[in-house]
Amino acid sequence: MFIHHGSLRELYRVAEQMEQTLIDLRLMPRTIVAPGYWMFGPREVNTNSTNEPLIKALMISGFYPNIAASFDAKMMRTLHANKATMSNQSINSINKIGGRPRGSVYTFSELSKQQGGLYMCRNTTAVSPLMVMLFGQSLKRASPTILDVDGWLQFRHDDTQHTETILKLKDSIDIVLANAFGELQKEHGEDRYLHHDPVRNKLVDLMGSLFAVDEKSYVDYLIEQAKLPQPVQPKRKNRKKGGYNKR
Structure with missing residues (x-):
């Protein structure tokens, strides 16, 4: 390198x-x-400048709505594209990792259209579903066990108590961020800055620890998923030129 x-x-x-x-x-x-x-x-x-999971979560907000989720070993979906892939030079490309487990989630900087209706995600970063749920724009309950992010990306958890906890945490983060943006418009003395807010600092520390544990757990889950046999796609019948067989 x-x-x-x-x-x-x-x-x-x-x-x-x-x-x-x-x-x-x-x-x-x-x-x-x-x-x-x-x-x-x-x-x-x-304080959290070396916390990579927290930085990745913040990147989701910075690159919003650029989120991609894989639905097989090669293809991904985004908010604006049903078929998307990555550059072969990306560290997350299938050429580098040898296949992509279904359910992998990424954020990216830009989406460019290729030939054949295919799109390419550039400058990708692997993230976890929890990061997406907490830093996407909207999070709603689609069912007692399914949470919907921004109207197109859904995550399922069989424990309804966990889904309720995630919704409450999302609300808390949105409130704290809204208050922080409100503080930007106020005049402060020379000895008072945003990082002096104890509630905000405590929430940031909590998220830093939470995302570190969550990312490791999610990577372990994807490794186990990659070991499982992949579903076999039905083969198409070969046809001669012209779309029919001559008799």
């Missing part, structure tokens, strides 16, 4: 711009950089 030095410098420049924007908007204080400190912003806002 090769890393382009120019690309790294560009990423660093964009990160610096984002940091300055957050400081200008008074969302976080300016940081006095100490020797050996490589993060952007103070340590208080970097």
